[in-house]
Amino acid sequence: MGYPVGKVAALSxxxxxxxxxxxxxxxxxxxxxTAAGYRSYSEDxxxxxxxxxxxxxxxFGLETIAKVIEDPDVDALEHLRRQRVLLVERIGELTRMVDSVDRVIEAKQVGAALTPEERFEVFGEYREPEGYAEEAVRRWGETPQWRAAARPLSKEEWIEAEKVRRDWVRRLLDVVDSGAPADSAAAMDLAEEHRLLLAAFMGECGHALHREIAGMYATDPVQLGFLVREPDQRPGLGEYIRDAVDANAGRS
Structure with missing residues (x-):
């Protein structure tokens, strides 16, 4: 049975x-x-x-496709096996892409419950740096802590979280300004309080993870800015927090 080109086009x-x-x-x-000279396609x-x-x-490009399907050493069954392998690889690739997109969606959802007016009300003039959500996905997107922290919060939850942050920063600066060292009881107590706040937000935060996070306060101004807004920062504050966290972890 022969199929005219129009029929083949409709089928394919x-x-x-x-x-x-x-x-x-x-x-x-x-x-x-055909007798009239038109193309006629067989089942093969x-x-x-x-x-x-x-x-x-x-x-695949057309030239590559021609080489693959004309390979005399590959029969029809082998073609099917090859196609199956490629399909499995493609499924894996698409699954990874879906996971990546899901993590970006989660990142974008952080604070998405707030209108621009509400964000200003909660955070004042502070704005998350451009592209930070994507960078956060790259760094932490595979971790369960990220999954927990990326859930959208209501306006009331953001207001409460910001109130807690401001209170903690105020007490931290009181300790810093008093001249107490980072390994003082007051500084270490604040470090432990910070760890527990992170644990409540992320689901868990052990001392090793807390040290990793605190290390970024000392090296990454963006990370420090999330915790302590720029007008409240002091020279060496990131290092102070890092050292207090290290001291607190050492006493546990």
Whole structure:
């Protein structure tokens, strides 16, 4: 049974023009012609077309596709096995892409419950740096702590969290300004309080993770700015917090 080019186009979802192009470049030439000279495709031709379209969907170029499907050492069953391997790889790739997109969505959802007016009301003039959400995904997107912390918060929850942050910073600055060292009881108590606040927000925060986070306060101004806004910062404050966290971890 022969299939005219229009029928093949309808069955495969590609255009007649594309089928003509495949014929012209020798990728898929119909096995027969009608009495009037029109192209006529056989069942074998349709099988070949199916393989062409499969490899095209996977992103192969037409020249590569021609080499693959014309390989004399690969029979029809081997083609199916090869296609299955590629499909599994593609599924894995797409799954990773979906996971990545999900993490970006989670990042974008942080604070999404707030309107611009509400964000100003809660945080004043402070704004998250451009691109930080994507950077956070790169750093922590695979961790369960990120999953827990990325959940959207209501306006009331943000207001309470910001109130707690401000109170903690106020008491930290009182200790710093008093001249107490980072390994003083007062500084270490504040470090432990900070760890427990993070644990409540992220689901868990052991001393090792707390040290890692505190280390960024000393090296990354953006991270320090999340905790202590720039007008409240003191020279060496990031290092002070890091050292207090280290001291607190050492006494546990």
């Amino acid at each position: 979802g590609i255009t007649v023009r594309t089928l003509h192009h495949y014929d012209e470049i020798g990728l898929l030439s119909p096995s027969g012609r 031709d349709l099988d070949r077309l199916q393989r062409v379209l499969f490899y095209r969907e996977l992103g």
